Amino acid sequence: MATAYDVVVAGLGGFGSATAYHLSTRGVRVLGLDPYPAGHDLGASHGESRIVRQAYFEGSAYVPLLRRTYELWDRLARDAGERLVRxxxxxxxxxxxxxxxxxxxxxxxxxxxxxxxxxxxxxxxxxxxxxxxxxxxxxxxxxxxxxGPERAVLAHLRLAAAAGAELRHGEGVTSWSADVDGVVVHTSGGSYSAGSLVLAPGRWASELLAGLGLPLRxxxxxxxxxxxxxxxxxxxxxxxxxxxxxxxxxxxxxxxxxxxxxxxxxxxxxxxxxxxxxxxxxxxxxxxxxxxxxxxxxxxxxxxxxxTMTPDEHFVVGRHPAHEQVVVACGFSGHGFKFTPVLGEVLADLATGLAPSYDLSMFDPRRFVGAQR
Ligand SMILES: Cc1cc2nc3c(=O)[nH]c(=O)nc-3n(C[C@H](O)[C@H](O)[C@H](O)COP(=O)(O)OP(=O)(O)OC[C@H]3O[C@@H](n4cnc5c(N)ncnc54)[C@H](O)[C@@H]3O)c2cc1C
CATH class of the missing domain: 3.30.9.10 (D-Amino Acid Oxidase, subunit A, domain 2)
Structure with missing residues (x-):
């Protein structure tokens, strides 16, 4: 078994890049894995522009997250030394x-x-x-x-790496397991152990979360x-x-x-x-x-x-129903990008045993798992 990490982040797109940034800037030992190059155009975080807004028609419950995400966009721009939000x-x-x-x-x-x-x-x-x-x-x-989604992903990745995150592109997760001691992650290049795992694989979520049966389209x-x-x-x-x-x-x-x-x-x-x-x-x-x-x-x-749509068009963010050391982030239903900074912070909290300061019940993965029983 190779080096042990505190947290493995699977997927380094919109949400995974932000999570790796928040974890590594807190001094957490992070391994980030993704089968494709940084800032690629095969997933959901490319195409020059994404709307950011706070008067949120999808539900007023999102607004506290949006207030924080605006603060974090400013912080990211300062740290990265570039204008990100216009x-x-x-x-x-x-x-x-x-x-x-x-x-x-x-x-x-x-x-x-x-x-x-x-x-x-x-x-x-x-x-x-x-x-x-x-x-x-x-x-x-x-x-x-x-x-700009590509620039934001690259800024998060650059700053995560500068803070010590080990980021491996060209190395995707093929399987993972979890027990009381933590997680073991298998990739095309080896196996890694860690205290916890964040799964942020975008449209590929059904492959890494097959056991959960999330109704993603x-x-x-x-x-x-x-x-x-x-x-x-x-x-x-x-x-x-x-x-x-x-x-x-x-x-x-x-x-x-x-x-x-x-x-x-x-x-x-x-x-x-x-x-x-x-x-x-x-x-x-x-x-x-x-x-x-x-x-x-x-x-x-x-x-x-x-x-990647969910039936209610709300996100799937929270602990894996069967493994509390595994955190899930997917199903962003076409409106997630503006939240990448704040949910990166939330995912970093969850992966390190901290309680996020937001009501995340709307995003609970169990709402679908329970519905299928
Ligand atoms: C056309 C379009 C317009 C949009 N407009 C807006 C908008 O205006 N405002 C807004 O807020 N949102 C918008 N969105 C939504 C937003 O872009 C997405 O919610 C967000 O980009 C999703 O990020 P993600 O991290 O889930 O996915 P991605 O950024 O795709 O990241 C997933 C990553 O996981 C990696 N991966 C896959 N399999 C594995 C594996 N086995 N192991 C490790 N890694 C793996 C992938 O390579 C990828 O890098 C839009 C989306 C689209 C498509």
């Missing part, structure tokens, strides 16, 4: 009663997240590229913005870049915030400002009329013509990514 503001639009608008408003009011409610004319006056259809309500969240999502007909300036971050549009036909596209002076990214988050991954770039630009008439339909490129 606060463009965020527009969350939909008909009155829609999940995105009403849910964002409920969270903003409950937690006093700075926001304004705007009618369509006011949206266009403030952000001229947007022409919301009549009857659309919009919540503008001042502190929303975007983060992996879905493809395309991200599409267009050259705006109205010119890149109209979509510059100074006058074009991140946005999510909950349409009354049950489709929710979203997008970002122009980050490179050329291209504007948009995608479909969910769609109740047809599978979200079946929207072609041409269909998406047609769909967006109403809201963003200056976008046009000159498609430049597309990149594919994956959502």
């Amino acid at each position: 606060h463009t503001g965020g527009l969350f639009l939909g008909p009155a009663g829609s999940r995105v608008f009403e849910g964002s408003l409920a969270s903003a009011r409950r937690w006093e997240v700075p926001h304004e409610v705007l009618d369509p004319a006011e949206v266009t006056r403030r952000f001229p590229a947007f022409r919301p259809p009549a009857g659309t309500a919009a919540l503008f969240e001042t502190s929303a913005g975007l983060v 992996v879905e493809r999502r395309g991200m599409h870049w267009f050259r705006p007909r109205a010119g890149a300036d109209a979509f510059d971050a100074s006058r074009f915030p991140v946005w999510i549009w909950d349409r009354d036909d049950g489709t929710a596209p979203y997008g970002f400002p122009c980050l490179d002076g050329v291209a504007v990214k948009a995608a479909v988050h969910y769609s109740r009329v047809r599978p979200a991954d079946t929207w072609t770039p041409a269909e998406l630009s047609d769909l967006l013509a109403e809201l963003l008439p200056g976008l046009g339909n000159e498609h430049l490129r597309s990149v594919e990514c994956t959502y």
